[in-house]
Amino acid sequence: MTTLTTITTPFLSNWNHIDALLDSGPGWNWLTPKRNTIFYSFAVNAETSAPTSGVSGNLEIFSITQQNAVRDIFRYVSQITGIAFSETIEANIADLHFANANIDNPNFAGLTDWNYNYRYDKNKLLTSYDVQAYLYIDTAEYGNQYLSPQLGNFSYELLLHEIGHVLGLKHPFSGNIALPTEDNNTEHSLMSYTKIGVHSQYSPYDIAALKWLYGDDGLGGALGVGSQGKYLMTTADNDILIGTSGNDVLDGVEGIDTALYNGTRNSYTLKKTGDAYEIQGSQGIDNLLNIEYIKFADMRINLQIQALAKSIDPKALQGIEELYAAFFNRVPDADGLSYWITQFKNGSSIRQIAESFYDAGVEHSAVTGYSANMSNQDFVNRIYTNVLGRTEGADAEGLAYWSTALSSGNESRGSLVTSILNSAHTFKSDPTWSWVADLLDNKIKVANIFAVDAGLNYNSPEQSITQGMAIAKAVSPTDINAAIALIGLAPDQLGLL
Numbered sequence: 001m002t003t004l005t006t007i008t009t010p011f012l013s014n015w016n017h018i019d020a021l022l023d024s025g026p027g028w029n030w031l032t033p034k035r036n037t038i039f040y041s042f043a044v045n046a047e048t049s050a051p052t053s054g055v056s057g058n059l060e061i062f063s064i065t066q067q068n069a070v071r072d073i074f075r076y077v078s079q080i081t082g083i084a085f086s087e088t089i090e091a092n093i094a095d096l097h098f099a100n101a102n103i104d105n106p107n108f109a110g111l112t113d114w115n116y117n118y119r120y121d122k123n124k125l126l127t128s129y130d131v132q133a134y135l136y137i138d139t140a141e142y143g144n145q146y147l148s149p150q151l152g153n154f155s156y157e158l159l160l161h162e163i164g165h166v167l168g169l170k171h172p173f174s175g176n177i178a179l180p181t182e183d184n185n186t187e188h189s190l191m192s193y194t195k196i197g198v199h200s201q202y203s204p205y206d207i208a209a210l211k212w213l214y215g216d217d218g219l220g221g222a223l224g225v226g227s228q229g230k231y232l233m234t235t236a237d238n239d240i241l242i243g244t245s246g247n248d249v250l251d252g253v254e255g256i257d258t259a260l261y262n263g264t265r266n267s268y269t270l271k272k273t274g275d276a277y278e279i280q281g282s283q284g285i286d287n288l289l290n291i292e293y294i295k296f297a298d299m300r301i302n303l304q305i306q307a308l309a310k311s312i313d314p315k316a317l318q319g320i321e322e323l324y325a326a327f328f329n330r331v332p333d334a335d336g337l338s339y340w341i342t343q344f345k346n347g348s349s350i351r352q353i354a355e356s357f358y359d360a361g362v363e364h365s366a367v368t369g370y371s372a373n374m375s376n377q378d379f380v381n382r383i384y385t386n387v388l389g390r391t392e393g394a395d396a397e398g399l400a401y402w403s404t405a406l407s408s409g410n411e412s413r414g415s416l417v418t419s420i421l422n423s424a425h426t427f428k429s430d431p432t433w434s435w436v437a438d439l440l441d442n443k444i445k446v447a448n449i450f451a452v453d454a455g456l457n458y459n460s461p462e463q464s465i466t467q468g469m470a471i472a473k474a475v476s477p478t479d480i481n482a483a484i485a486l487i488g489l490a491p492d493q494l495g496l497l
Helices: 004-008 064-081 154-166 204-214 305-310 314-328 334-345 350-363 376-388 396-407 413-425 434-453 461-473 481-487
Strands: 037-041 055-060 084-087 096-103 110-120 126-138 231-233 240-242 249-251 258-260 269-273 276-281 284-289 293-295 299-302 456-458
Touching (some): 004 126, 064 096, 305 434, 314 334, 314 350, 314 413, 314 461, 334 350, 334 434, 334 456, 376 396, 376 413, 413 434, 434 481, 461 481
Parallel strands (some): 037 084, 231 249, 240 258
Antiparallel strands (some): 110 126, 269 276, 276 284, 299 456
């Protein structure tokens, strides 16, 4: 049951682009009996005139063009909000009334007026709630100027503006919460008086506010004000979205957006549902739309990595992953892997990327153990340890061969690594050294599970390095279970599909 507190408590989102558009009513979500239909009428009679409408003289019926435009707009609004709009010829049944009139304020081309009344019992539970709304288009100062609204003209935009008021939107420059000057224009909200072009649909902030008010499941549904669930649609900027305690929809729209959760990754289940992700935890089930990252208390998920990984040849992807194993004996984090995939797509070869890996290793020598003045022999020994699992380093023959390749200039330190990696794969069928290739294959398998399948990063670069090294170290030629156990997630949490 709806309580008095519910209908009298401000329903702010704490996002300026939404709250700057929220009016104090009308409360369509509270209609009693509960329903998802708003009835509207073009009939002109006593019920059409609001008690304090701000109009004078006789009312005139909307033209056929005006009526068709209203029907078109309601079909569009229904797609956004899930609200059903039903036309009636009986004005006494209608909640919403349309008419042309002489609007008293000569500066107004349109005017919307609404009122509501409600009752509640001794327990402060709502027993009745009724709304009557009235939308007028001026025919005095503006004559016939707005009687033919069509897609692409200002008459149509005027109807969108006034219907926005009907649905509970205010001017973004009025009240205690307002849009900043640079956003107060019709590119951002049709409720603004600062015109930029002509619009036949609501602007992004309008849609965000309507989604906040009604969700996309209509009046009094699981989403919207008065419900536990919220539909939070952000701006085109890079935003951080935080859900409520209910079942929410978080829509990042454009930009690079992050959904933030305060629990650890293993406290949530995540699954893909069409173009969205569904995440379930102790606070409910949220649907994530146009979200690029999910950040938990311990890990961050890159939701773009799988599509990006599929956009290059699998051998190239493996080549990049192997560089992490060869240079640092670690599994890649999803963000780092994304960066190098993008560099590859932009024209960098695997060998060029290898050179960059070496430079990064020298730059962070305290973590990696590389230094600009390390000897060729020391370098070869470290690569043998990382790639071939030789804890004692290279054998004498291999050490001499590869050190000579470096000193002669036939190999750079970056290219040498790719050559040793290619050589390691040739041992796959060798009865003595096949374990070398198996170890490398298992490291790549774990790298794919961690960075691509699960899209994982730890919350700091230092953690990604140290934990990535620990996971790689736990890989053996015959087993990856110990490494997977170190990730700390259940099998069904190691995928994004």
